[in-house]
Amino acid sequence: MVISQLPNLKEMFKPSHSRGVNARHVVTEPEQSAGTDNVIEVEHLNALYGDHLALRDINLPISHKGVTAVIGPSGCGKSTLVRCLNRMHEMAGGRVEGRVLFEGEDIYHRGVDAVELRSRIGMVFQKPNPFPKSIFENVAFGLRINGRRGSLMDTIERSLRRAALWDEVKDRLNKNALALSGGQQQRLCIARALAVEPELILMDEPCSALDPMATLAIEELIRSLAQEYTIIIVTHNMQQAARVSDETAFLTMDTDRAGYLVEHGQTRQIFTNPSDKRTEDYITGRFG
């Protein structure tokens, strides 16, 4: 399927095709803080599960605003990589070596509160995972655990609007979230993440459990959120990476199943003119 659709990929990146991919640089510049202009700097990161090395020596800067796609064959550690960025990797018993700078500070430094860190980084998972509570309570969850009192309605409406879900649910905010369709549930999970005003949003194959129409809606949403947020999206779908991202990072794995970063750059360049043979082989469907 990937191979047959490849001509379209190339088509997408013809110079005549203006998708506003570069718009982010216009937005970004005035907001760049002194020192680093990167939200995330991954430096010499190794990720381990017990004795198994899942990621080897990853170095990856993620700049302000816009979407970075992480692609690569199954099992190359794409999900592990994003889970290292909000310290969810250690929840599953994993271990990390190296540094991850978030807004210039090493999140693995001793004394950094992982719980507080996670409240500043939103995360959306493969399978929609709304809590078995009302739609309202789902979006309010992050606010409540952070001790927000008083009326939450404004924030909840704003978050649902930004997640393009408000019009569909505004009359039934007290209904159970599990009654929503899969695509709506995933947008609810995005609204839930947006409600706590994260500085970075991680998405781990957010469309893999959704049908094509719901996928399209989520992709449009990701593009619109890219104006305001820094988003890192893991995807196994190369068309999706090409459609939604500004930059792409390509990972693959060694014979010992340790994932490593092959190439990172502008999505346009990665898909039309990769500098590494392995990237080209993967993009053109020769493996993976």
Next chain:
Amino acid sequence: MLILFLCALLSIVTTVGIVLILLTEAVPFFNEVSILKFLSGKEWAPLFSIKSFGVLPLLSATAFIAGMALLVAFPIGLLTAIYLSEYAPGPVRATVKPTLEVLAGIPTVVYGFFAITFISPVIIRPLFQTESIFNAISAATAMGVMLIPMVVSLSDDAMRAVPSNLREGAHALGANRFQVSVRVVVPAALSGIVAAGLLALARAVGETMIVTIAAGGIPNLSYNPFDAMQTMTAFIMEVAMGDTPRGTVEYESIFAVGLMLFVSTLVINLLAQALLAKFREVYE
């Protein structure tokens, strides 16, 4: 195949048989004592010369002792289950859970003995200056201890059945472990946890040995936990073990009380089953 079918049939036949016997044996009793008097009478004195068959003292003692036992077992059991399911590292869990299941295997007569030789004289008496060793509270406490493993085991199962992606979702929003347990896992497992409580309650209502040994065996319409009481089960035990002749009203009364007991536990069990079914529904 046929043998297996017969085995299955046997258990159904037994159940139906027990219900039938309860009903038929209770009929002669209700011919002599009106149902209304039985249900509303405040005095239970079947063995006195002036007989009185008001079941309320037995019923209230049963409810009171079972309720107090649940008051002991449910909070401790739930907190233990939260610890086991959400906090305990693998090795601790692997040790604690089988240990608790051993606790569930202790014969209830041992708990009754424990109540009159330890709970009552060593804890309750010095603490509250009670006169008698035999009182409702020591029976209820022993029963509560007996019920803990049941509450733990069932609540732990319910909480572990909550999909882990809900926990991940909450952690990713910046919830700490306690918030994840209390705000996500417990509410998601609530119907299972309530069912655990109800099954424990049904068990407490039907429990016989501990109350017979430790609660005093005096029919008493009282809500003072330091009074002696007699539950429905303890009364049946007393008559069945005693020398009450067959065919007398007092002998037949145990079938009426038994029927009452059967109906109460049946209702509680059905309620618990309905809740468990609802719990499964949510995650399918």
